[in-house]
Amino acid sequence: MAKTQLNVRVDEGTARAARERAQARGISVNRYIEELVRQDAGETGRTFVDAAADFMKQYESVFTEEFAEARGTDAAEERC
Numbered sequence: 001m002a003k004t005q006l007n008v009r010v011d012e013g014t015a016r017a018a019r020e021r022a023q024a025r026g027i028s029v030n031r032y033i034e035e036l037v038r039q040d041a042g043e044t045g046r047t048f049v050d051a052a053a054d055f056m057k058q059y060e061s062v063f064t065e066e067f068a069e070a071r072g073t074d075a076a077e078e079r080c
Helices: 012-025 029-041 043-058 060-071 075-079
Strands: none
Touching (some): 012 029, 043 060
């Protein structure tokens, strides 16, 4: 993938925090910031949400029955 250079100005405290966090993870500041932007853009979160949606779809009937029992209603009533 081609890289593009960005010049960003931040206060010294933010720069220090970025360096410290990148170092703690064993990655460069550039990679640390790339990861933050990707997370903010939702790439990581989207994968989780898609997997959670698939899980809920697979087990929808189980959840419906479980919550119907907890409410003291019939599962067929819950689906209506």
